[in-house]
Amino acid sequence: MTENKSAQDLFKAGMGEFANSRFDESIELLTRALESDPTFTLAIVGRGAAYLKQDKLDQARGDFDRALKLNPDYARAHHMRGLVSEKRGDDHTALADFDRAIELDADYGAAYYSRASLHAKMANTEKAQGDIEMVAQISSRNMESFMNESNVWQTQHMRVEDAIETELQR
Numbered sequence: 462m463t464e465n466k467s468a469q470d471l472f473k474a475g476m477g478e479f480a481n482s483r484f485d486e487s488i489e490l491l492t493r494a495l496e497s498d499p500t501f502t503l504a505i506v507g508r509g510a511a512y513l514k515q516d517k518l519d520q521a522r523g524d525f526d527r528a529l530k531l532n533p534d535y536a537r538a539h540h541m542r543g544l545v546s547e548k549r550g551d552d553h554t555a556l557a558d559f560d561r562a563i564e565l566d567a568d569y570g571a572a573y574y575s576r577a578s579l580h581a582k583m584a585n586t587e588k589a590q591g592d593i594e595m596v597a598q599i600s601s602r603n604m605e606s607f608m609n610e611s612n613v614w615q616t617q618h619m620r621v622e623d624a625i626e627t628e629l630q631r
Contacts, residue, residue: 468498476507484511502528506538513545521545536566540575547579555579570599 475490491508494501509524525542528535543558559576562569577592 468494468501468504471497472501472504472507475504475511479507479511479514482514484514487511500531502531502535502538505531506535506541509538509541513541513548516548518545518548534565536562536569536572539565540569540572543572543575547575552579552583556583568599570596573599 471490471494475487475494478484478487478490488508488511491504491511494504495508498504505524505528509521509528512518512521512524522542522545525538525545528538529542532538539558540562543555543562546552546555546558556576556579559572559579562572563576566572573592573595577589577596580586580589580592
């Protein structure tokens, strides 16, 4: 249990470094997390993303492949591996990974966006347009969901309106 907690703590610290664009530090911490828990897929993909940010494509690809061996249905790992392939100029392999990511998670907006960009690059204009429309639709659904579930302003606004209405009826 202590080792898993340690891996979690190292993962959080590593992702904090990633968020601050300190990729060497992120890689070091995520590697330590993986030493504690070699099957920690989030840490594997996080480290792969840090490698990708540094254009260390072989290391990034290795981490994404490793994550997919542990979980072949991990949409994000397919998407990220597709980004590596695209950077390498292997558009058809990238497209296959983007397709698989979307097949696994139909609401994965980033994969649609990456696939739209790749389709545009490959002069598949209609397919690019369709993917951009999906990005817009997913973004709209996500925003609506956020507004309905988490919008403190709306809740406070309704309370103010209720108070004003009560005052006006007096």
